[in-house]
Amino acid sequence: MTQDGFTVSEDTWITLRDGTRLATRIWMPDDAAGTPVPAVLEYLPYRKRGGTDPRDESTYPVFARAGIAGVRVDIRGSGESDGVIDGEYTPRELSDACEVIEWIAAQPWSNGRVGMMGISWGGFNSLQVAALKPPALKAVISLASTTDRYNDDIHYKNGTHLSAQLSWAGTMLAYQTRAPDIALVGETWRDMWRERLEKEPYFLEEWLSHQRRDAFWKHGSICEDFAGFEIPALIYAGWADGYRNTPLKAIEAMPGPARAIIGPWIHKYPHFAWPKPRTDFHAEAIAWWKHWLSDAPEGDVPAVRAYILDGPRPALRREADPGYWIAKDTWTRPEMRVLGIGADGRLCDGPDFPGMGEVFLRSPLDTGISSGEWFTLKPDAEMAGDQRIDAGGSLLFETAPLTDEMVCLGMPEVALLLRCDEDVENIAMRVIDVHPDGMETRASFGVLNLAHRHGNETPVPMPHGESVPVHVRLDAMGYRFAPGHRIKIALSTAYWPLILPSPKAPGVTIDTASLRLSLPLLGAYRRISIPEPADPDPLPRYRMLSEGQTRRSVNKDLMTGMTEYRIHEDTGLEVHPDSGLQSQEIRDEVWSIAPDDPLSVCGQSRWDIRLQREGWQTRSSTFADLRCTETEWVLTAEVHAFENDREVFSKTFSRRIPRDLV
Structure with missing residues (x-):
């Protein structure tokens, strides 16, 4: 099918060395036959026909008009490709991808440089294939993905x-x-x-x-060898999505060129995601591909660009979140502001945190119904709701109203001493923004299976009745706590249905004097503006x-x-309308x-x-x-x-x- 500036076809099949044919849809710039062009691969099991058609048709025509071929491939056993799928991110899947990249680079219309792109599954395997270093793969864009398949995916979280x-x-x-x-x-x-x-x-x-972080999960987890990851990576995430940790973890550890962009979004491409504001993903991606696949200058691109949420309120639907964009030219672990529990039970600054003694906590097992869903596709009830709903089953500590703003970017941490009379128990921790009218917004959360307190490879049962130190790194956040607001920490031994309960759910005894909440301060930054897409409704409608x-x-x-x-x-x-x-x-x-x-x-x-x-x-x-x-x-x-x-x-x-x- 010929369109303005490009042709799109589904009559090309990529045949692998074992004879398996992979179904392919290609958006080809008009002048590629005479002047070879770079190409971008997206490689998924979600069907290019009857699956991801709308988002593909919003992006690849734009790439093609910019002189970049788009190659959308269904992995083995999906869509119209031959064979049977054998799991997530398996060695065969990644090997097939390397063959596909080799095939693209060898085509007469290709300049020999290939990029790989995707959100979620496609974002995962973009990073995983890049870690294998196929010669023709020169850069990746990974959205809503993970560097740690055990702890930052939909399976387990801290055990x-x-x-x-x-x-x-x-x-x-x-x-x-x-x-x-x-x-x-x-x-x-x-x-x-x-x-x-x-x-x-x-x-x-x-x-x-x-159920442990064994070799099965280490496969495909690029955090196992960050030092060997050299391919340039542009990594996106959204604060409203479960996959929010990847950009900062990657930018902190990758030795190669890496850039991070974190917005307010759910699990969607940022040119049509909610809550708004959106970004002009097409322009950003084209500039990235032109630099790494065609030697165009990169310009001044900061290491991290992040949207700082400024007190969004829980709602039946969050169309837009208040806030502002900031840039950090370099990224290092942030300075932490440490809060503890005073004698009056308030969350406060030090130096002394006498606490209020020991407290036994055993939450009703349906505590957590305002947690939202881990994997968010809509800005409605899938997002975390008003946190007051779960207050009755939680242990709560909050600050006095703030006199000055506190702006955070990074991963909060919680440390405390507790004891348990069984081998296993879970604990959930939430950092909450309490608005002046009492409404509560979750800014960050973390969970831990206490048997995994020393790591996820070799769990250790809790020593019955003995107090042990526990340290949890919560999910990343970019958040401004405004003057007049309060900061609250909520702890519970249940967070259902987000996580499933431990076998006996015995509860824990917490030493409140030991509790420390460390909040990551924004540090040096500059305010920036990021263009929104010109088309406010970029997806085709069928x-x-x-x-x-x-x-x-x-x-x-x-x-x-x-x-x-x-x-x-x-x-x-x-x-x-076409097929x-x-x-x-x-x-x-x-x-x-x-x-x-x-x-x-x-x-x-x-x-x-x-x-x-x-x-x-x-x-x-x-x-x-x-x-x-x-x-x-x-x-x-x-x-x-x-x-x-x-x-x-x-x-x-x-x-x-x-x-x-x-």
Whole structure:
């Protein structure tokens, strides 16, 4: 298809050395045949057709008009590519990517220099492939990604078990059971689909078999060898997303050219993300690619650009967050301001922190319903809400109203002494901005499985009844606490449904005199402005055959005591104007718990995905269930596939996996 300044095609297939064909969509600048151009690869399992089409079609035409080819590839076993996926970021996935980069660099239209880009999965594997140093890969842009697969992804966090792990396992089970499009692969589609249905793994079985930070998680974690990471990297993140730590961790440790941009956003590309303000990602990316792939001058680009949140208020929907952009030309660990507990129970400056004695804390297990979700895709109930909702189950300390502002950028830290009468317990810590009218905004949080207090490779059970020191590095924040506001720290032994409870949930005894909250001060900086995109609505809109809807609710049964957290997402049935493919995704997820029984926790994820066109209709229906005993995780899952509403395949997974100090 020819458009103004470029052509776009899906009739090119990249054949790997083992004969596997990968489906590819290419946006090619018009003059590439005569003057070879640089290329940017995005390499995902999320389907370039019936998946990421809108965001691809917002970005790659802009790149192509700027003289940069865009190459969007579905990884093995996804979309219309051959084969079966074998997990997340596996050696085979990364090896395939290196072959794809080699193929791109060898094309007659290529100048031999390749960039790699992506958000989330694509941001992960961009960094992981760069760490392998394929010769033609010259730079990467990584958004909403991680350098540590164990601690900064959807699986575990400091040894606690994230509920997002089941959510994502259910999502990938549903995504990978979708049929390839008959219009691209022809009558081989049934054989390709059945191979996937029969051989696709249920990822949660593997993830729960690695509850410690072992070799499985170290693979693909570039923090294992930051010193060897030399490829230039531009790294984005959003304060409203779970993946907020990566830019500062990377910029602090990478020896090669690295730049960080952190905005107020959820898990989206920053030219269409919320909360606003957005940034002109296209212009920023093009300048990056022109410098590293075509030798254009870089200009004066600071090491860190960050949006400092200025007291955003929890809301049903956060369209825009108040704040301002700052730049730091260099980044080092920030100076910390240390607060402790005074004799009156207030959070205060030193030098003396006598505290108010020991306090026993055992939170109701449904404490945390205002935590939001770890993986945020909408600026609504997925984001953390008013923190007063969880106050009753938490131990709280706050400052007097501030007389001067305190501006923070970095990762807060909490240290304290506590004891526990069981091997395992969790603790959650939140830094909260208390507004003058009493409303509370979460600025940062951290969680820890106390058995992982010395590290995640070799957990150590708590010594029963003996006080031990605990140190937690909370998630990064960029935040201004204004005069008249208060700073609060909230501690709880539950943070559900964000994390799942420990086997016995025994509670802890905290020595309040030992508690130290260290806040990272902004330090030297300069105020800057960052251009917003010229188009306030850059995503193409497709015709909807049925409208979508989103619902989230918390239900409390006052007779049984059970609390339920319910999620319903329906994309609606849309039709792509060029390919004609119709697609719809429906997700229902329910988490339930009794506030006094940690073994009552249950998560269920259901997906129903439809792909169809005239005379051809497919549907995949999946179900994933997670429960536990004191010693085991209990997993079940189902896959059902339908052609023209007739069931053509079904499969069941069932497994019990021992709990390993989680």
